[in-house]
Amino acid sequence: MIDDYQEFVQSIKRKTGIDLALYKEAQMKRRLTSLYQKKNYRSFKDFFTAMERNSDLLNEFLDRMTINVSEFYRNARRWEVLEKKIFPRLLSSNKKLKIWSAACSTGEEPYTIAMVLSNHLPLSQISITATDLDTNAIQKAKIGVYAERSLAEVPDAIKSKYFKKEGQFYKVADEVKRTVSFRQQNLLADPFESNYDLIICRNVMIYFTEEAKDKLYHKFNAALRPGGVLFVGSTEQIFNPQQYGFESEDTFFYQKR
Numbered sequence: 461m462i463d464d465y466q467e468f469v470q471s472i473k474r475k476t477g478i479d480l481a482l483y484k485e486a487q488m489k490r491r492l493t494s495l496y497q498k499k500n501y502r503s504f505k506d507f508f509t510a511m512e513r514n515s516d517l518l519n520e521f522l523d524r525m526t527i528n529v530s531e532f533y534r535n536a537r538r539w540e541v542l543e544k545k546i547f548p549r550l551l552s553s554n555k556k557l558k559i560w561s562a563a564c565s566t567g568e569e570p571y572t573i574a575m576v577l578s579n580h581l582p583l584s585q586i587s588i589t590a591t592d593l594d595t596n597a598i599q600k601a602k603i604g605v606y607a608e609r610s611l612a613e614v615p616d617a618i619k620s621k622y623f624k625k626e627g628q629f630y631k632v633a634d635e636v637k638r639t640v641s642f643r644q645q646n647l648l649a650d651p652f653e654s655n656y657d658l659i660i661c662r663n664v665m666i667y668f669t670e671e672a673k674d675k676l677y678h679k680f681n682a683a684l685r686p687g688g689v690l691f692v693g694s695t696e697q698i699f700n701p702q703q704y705g706f707e708s709e710d711t712f713f714y715q716k717r
């Protein structure tokens with residue numbers, strides 16, 4: 461017999477197109493159970509029935525299942541590798557790079573890409589696509605205003621050049637904001653563009669099942685041009701990159717062969 465959670469997974473897929481079965485089950489079930497209990501529902505079934513009538517509840521569900529934590533220059537040493545090693549190689553053959561920040565959350569990551577690349581190219585020549593499942597996160601990204609804790613790893617020179625302090629918050633400069641186009645996209649369901657030079661997908665694949673990750677690595681490989689690079693998060697090392705048509709270029713950077 462199909463259990464309460466499995467039934468919820470199917471109902472959510474029908475309603476939103478989001479397939480929770482592609483996320484690690486124990487973790488997701490725990491997060492969502494604590495949400496429905498906090499809201500005083502007795503089961504996933506009751507929770508879903510209420511969600512059908514109340515769109516705020518659907519939003520709360522989306523907010524709980526998408527973990528939006530991010531920061532500028534997350535794992536700063538990796539961004540140095542991107543700046544000093546990966547970008548120089550990519551730029552040696554092509555000055556108009558096609559770049560995608562996949563699962564960009566509230567925008568810290570694509571804006572960091574622009575700031576790092578601005579050490580090689582004028583901002584007016586930089587264009588980055590940034591996507592996320594969560595439209596609320598994308599709204600925040602477009603506003604581009606952040607609390608100080610998100611900037612802990614930002615080098616001082618970049619902080620004074622590209623951020624303006626407004627009260628307690630920091631606003632990203634318009635010339636940086638103009639380099640990024642945001643749109644909603646589900647990595648586990650929607651088609652990808654092709655011919656990317658660089659795809660940055662960090663700190664989301666840890667939530668996916670092995671099967672979902674396996675498919676995604678193949679799709680990322682197909683979306684890159686030969687020589688293009690996939691940059692993953694610092695807990696997301698790919699153990700057998702050759703299997704997906706990649707070779708390791710540096711820790712957490714994979715070059716398409």
Ligand SMILES: C[S@@+](CC[C@H](N)C(=O)[O-])C[C@H]1O[C@@H](n2cnc3c(N)ncnc32)[C@H](O)[C@@H]1O
Pocket residue numbers: 526527528529530531534562563564565566569591592593594597645646647648661662663664693
């Ligand atoms: C922890 S954040 C990572 C943000 C940023 N990449 C970083 O490393 O700081 C994970 C993001 O993945 C997004 N996400 C979760 N499932 C997704 C999916 N199927 N497709 C696209 N984005 C997804 C969430 O909405 C969330 O914004």
